[in-house]
Amino acid sequence: MSKHTNSTSAAFKKAAFLFIILFLLGFTPDYGDTIVIGSIGEPRTFVPILASDSSSGTICGLIFNGLVKYDKDLNLTGDLAEKWEVSQDGLEIIFYLRKGVKWHDGAPFTSKDVEFTYKSLIDPNVRTPYGGDFQMVKSLEVIDDYTLKVFYKEPFSPGLASWGMNIMPAHLLEKEDLNTTKFTRNPIGTGPYKFKLWKTGERVELVSNRDYFEGRPYIDRYIYRIIPDTATLFLELRAQAVDYTSLTPIQYRRQTETEFFKKNFQRFNFPSFGYTYMGYNLKDPKFKDVDVRRAINYAVNKEEIIKGVLLGLGRISTGPFIPESWAYNKDVLPLEYNPGKAKELLKNAGWSDSDRDGILEKDGMKFSFTVITNQGNDERKMALEIIQRRLREVGIEVKIKIIEWSAFVSEFIDKRRFEAVLLGWGLSLDPDMYDIWHSSKTKQGEFNFVSYSNAEVDDLLLKGRRTFNQEERKKIYQKIHKILYEDQPYLFLYVPDALPVLHSRFKGVEVAPSGIGYNFIKWFVPRSEQRYTR
């Protein structure tokens, strides 16, 4: 962790220094050039409230804006909203919108657009997966063109972040069926980039919005190339036909440590917004006893997994929050690897190897279980193999089963047909985890699929949703973090690093807790190094 903060502040100092020098020289960054992003996934739709895959999300994020957004230090700040006020009781939020913002077609942006987006989100005939947070809204009142008031049924602090949802133009979509509209391949937004073309299976092209309210982006053109094969993608990167993509740990450590890469590319690593864990089915008698779960935590060497699977590019996870976020409790320290303690705990819990076959038993039941995970993720498979070996050493037999994603979700997770599962959660920036940990969320298809139930956590989760003050929320979520690590409903394993790689001609890139994308519109290429000038 310290390594990261050091490098951030060093980078900051360097950037500040550079800035002063450039200022003295009367320097302004050059406009122009193109950035080519390489991605294995293809977007599906540019109707932002229907977009649930990451490719669509990435591009919608450049074309559209929300009312609020997260800044580089992961704090909420205004986007289309200039500022907002939350009433004392937390039941009303007033948004004051930015004036003078125009849609890409020239029409003015007003509170009508926000109202329209809200109505679409709660319309039962629209296929949006994001209605949930907005069900808590009692009503929305347009006060004037640039002011609107949102009334909540009960105080709901994650609601504020949910207004980061991309706002859609009412004047273009009011009379359309959002599920089938042509807008999906021809979007009009307020964002820094305008849509230009989408060649299915090939690429999406955007051009900079010269009238963007935060200033014209320096890079003129944004091309999102779809290259479904990771080996091909890496070759395209080596040929410098792709400027930006993500590396795998092995590419980062072994294949890009060359002079060529050092000269032509800049590589980054910082914690990603997600963690990998092994979840227990807590309804299973083997895992009911918290000491057994703790014993497993002692028996699995997380350092070893990070070294073996991520080649060291990650950190031990102790709970369900982003390590850089204010909700993360830095006092929760990972248990050390200690198979002796694991054996002791298991023995005290009544597990012993009475038939001397190397596997523990209790009441005639062998300690043997199957962990399932999804196909197509080698990291998870390798992590499981290491866990399998370590648990075998303390007398627990682990079997591994790998299942294709859709079948995995609908047949095993949703129906709770598993003993343990190895998965990862991507994290949203708001720490509200009600859907994952609250004991009411254990019905079929809901996300507390391990059936975790702890009255105190239930209480804290509710309180966390009803509190707006960040200092108070911090206390609540840090406490949840601590309890979850003690209860071990998951064996928290690791937070992998994000490993983006970017061509070295792009300047002005700085790592912050939120990653590198936050100041994308300020990235630039000096005129002499620009490649795409035709």
Add this chain to the structure above:
Amino acid sequence: MGKYIFKRIIGLVVLLLGITIITFSVIHIAPGRPTDLEAQFNPKVSMEARERIAHLYGLDKPLHIQYIEWLKRFARFDFGISFMDSRPVMEKILERIPITLIIELFSMILILLIGIPIGISSAVKEGSFYDRFMTVFVFIGFAVPTFWLSLILMDFIGVRWGMLPISGIKSLEFEKFGFFEKIIDMSKHLILPVLVSAFGGLAGISRYMRSSMLSVLKQDYIRTARAKGLSEKDVLYKHALKNALLPVVTILGLSVPGLIGGSVIFESIFSIPGMGRLFYESVMARDYPVIMGVLVIGAILTLLGNLLADISYAAVDPRIKLE
């Protein structure tokens, strides 16, 4: 002849109906649902939202009702709307067919141009070093994994020597090119995919050609032709080849559906937005309307290909009469 074709077509329609019933049931019975991917395991996407989306797709209706609704639409040549991006299935398929067709067609032409001569010459020189060399050569093409060969070629020709583009079908500046530049640009992109795909297909045609030529060369009428004192060239190309080509006609008929089928591995490696990838992506996303669309079009082409092979067989082989 006309009566025969009419009868065959009636039979094909019944067969097609059976195929659609089976495929429709199989893909719906297979585990997994379109809404699984939609949600991507996002806790902000509630179960209610997933159920509601399933309802809007009509997935909560009984299977036979869903099938009848599909069939009604199919009768009007309407394959429905894709779950993934709400575009008409037909539009999605038509957008993908040209590039797959171009690559498959070029590679087929290449296969015929190279494979048939290899087969003929191997048969003529049966057992020689040349024959054995060609056998090994075409089988290497057959056995080498496409993805491996493609990556090696891309690495050397594309990255190290910079002679050809690595993947995709067009340059980024394609829209700004003039007409001839566009043609040259696309051709450059297509060279590697067509070569790789043709190399893999050589074995089939050349071996068929070789064995069919061999059996023809042992026929009495070949001996007669030679006895008549015809030149070896006339014997081979006038008498033997015409007859030896007959089985190849069948194979050509059968490869009609392959022309638009495409290949997942191949199209993914070269980032070609073709039919193979469309099909694979829709299977992974359980995009039922698209899966059905691709399968049914494939089935129709297979059936028509068979019919075509039978008819053309009758046309080129006087011994066969269709009744």
